[in-house]
Amino acid sequence: GLPAEVTIWEVGARDGLQNEKEIVPLEVKLEFLRRLADAGLVVLEATSFVHPKWVPQLADATELLAGLDQAPGVRYPVLVPNERGLDRALDAEVRDIAIFASATETFAQRNLNSGLDSQFAMFDPVVSRAVGEGIAVRGYLSMCFGDPWEGPVPVEQVVTAGKRLLEMGCFQLSLGDTTGVATPGHVEALLRAFAAAGVEVGELAVHFHDTYGQALANTSTALRHGVSTVDSSAGGLGGCPYAESATGNLATEDLVWMLEGLGIEHGVDLDALVGTSLWMAEQLGRPSPSAVVKALG
Ligand code: HMG
Numbered sequence: 001g002l003p004a005e006v007t008i009w010e011v012g013a014r015d016g017l018q019n020e021k022e023i024v025p026l027e028v029k030l031e032f033l034r035r036l037a038d039a040g041l042v043v044l045e046a047t048s049f050v051h052p053k054w055v056p057q058l059a060d061a062t063e064l065l066a067g068l069d070q071a072p073g074v075r076y077p078v079l080v081p082n083e084r085g086l087d088r089a090l091d092a093e094v095r096d097i098a099i100f101a102s103a104t105e106t107f108a109q110r111n112l113n114s115g116l117d118s119q120f121a122m123f124d125p126v127v128s129r130a131v132g133e134g135i136a137v138r139g140y141l142s143m144c145f146g147d148p149w150e151g152p153v154p155v156e157q158v159v160t161a162g163k164r165l166l167e168m169g170c171f172q173l174s175l176g177d178t179t180g181v182a183t184p185g186h187v188e189a190l191l192r193a194f195a196a197a198g199v200e201v202g203e204l205a206v207h208f209h210d211t212y213g214q215a216l217a218n219t220s221t222a223l224r225h226g227v228s229t230v231d232s233s234a235g236g237l238g239g240c241p242y243a244e245s246a247t248g249n250l251a252t253e254d255l256v257w258m259l260e261g262l263g264i265e266h267g268v269d270l271d272a273l274v275g276t277s278l279w280m281a282e283q284l285g286r287p288s289p290s291a292v293v294k295a296l297g
């Protein structure tokens with residue numbers, strides 16, 4: 001059945017911005033995070049400690065953490081791919097990190113310069129060191145439904161890789177539809193496969209991109225399956241620079257509108273959030289693709 005309450009994992013400042021060609025000024029990023037916290041979001045993925053040449057937009061991660069006035073009760077997780085990234089995150093006194101694995105060989109190579117198997121050797125010391133420091137580690141798994149180079153991804157392959165992340169010590173596994181190709185039947189099949197493999201639904205989160213307009217339908221399917229953590233980005237910003245045809249994430253506004261209608265608690269002030277996305281759209285010089293932002297804006 002449906003959860004009574006959903007935790008929105010807001011990725012606008014990270015997934016939303018990482019693909020922007022023009023470097024967004026640090027002050028704008030900080031203001032974006034401030035406004036998102038003011039709108040009631042309690043998990044704000046802030047940036048990534050990845051190689052600055054790989055994602056130039058987030059090269060200011062250290063400065064961003066230093067300039068961030070953290071709102072009480074709000075968590076600010078960051079992406080960390082390897083030990084070098086963890087060192088940088090620890091220097092910035094980060095308390096929440098996320099590692100990000102691939103369910104396919106090709107994307108592990110393209111996104112991490114690693115491989116389907118060898119990526120785990122890169123993550124292992126990151127997770128053990130972070131957990132030793134009392135840091136919560138989330139595990140992302142990309143290409144859970146389809147991969148632009150490999151095509152459809154077998155459910156068993158996804159479950160095997162996902163279980164590895166949980167067994168490594170991740171408190172949560174976020175199932176990524178990196179290029180937005182999933183449809184509700186596929187979502188249901190994957191969630192059933194995880195359940196059959198003994199993974200509790202409470203350990204799972206979903207991360208849908210809206211390339212094919214299916215993100216909300218997929219989210220609805222996951223909610224009905226009992227998933228209660230949903231990733232989204234304010235205004236529907238986003239996309240991965242290393243995944244062909246990846247567009248924005250599920251828009252947080254679209255998610256909030258649906259949760260509201262379903263009577264599921266979410267804690268977000270929708271007007272304040274829409275105002276934030278309109279402001280951000282102005283900064284980026286183009287309108288938000290979110291249907292709800294357009295309707296209410
Ligand atoms: P590499 O080039 O293989 O790195 O990149 P390396 O280990 O060979 O090191 C080369 C040099 O980079 C060394 O410097 C390292 O110190 C330095 P040198 O000794 O030559 O002077 N270096 C670093 N510097 C700063 N920070 C670091 C770091 N690591 C190494 N962390 C690496 C491997 C993993 C670093 C690279 O591939 C990378 O940064 N990838 C990140 C790509 C990325 O951020 N993609 C987007 C996020 S994933 C996503 O969007 C999907 C998601 O939203 C879910 C979904 O939608 O599916 C999460």
Ligand code: MG
Nearest residue numbers: 015176178240
């Ligand atoms: Mg993503």
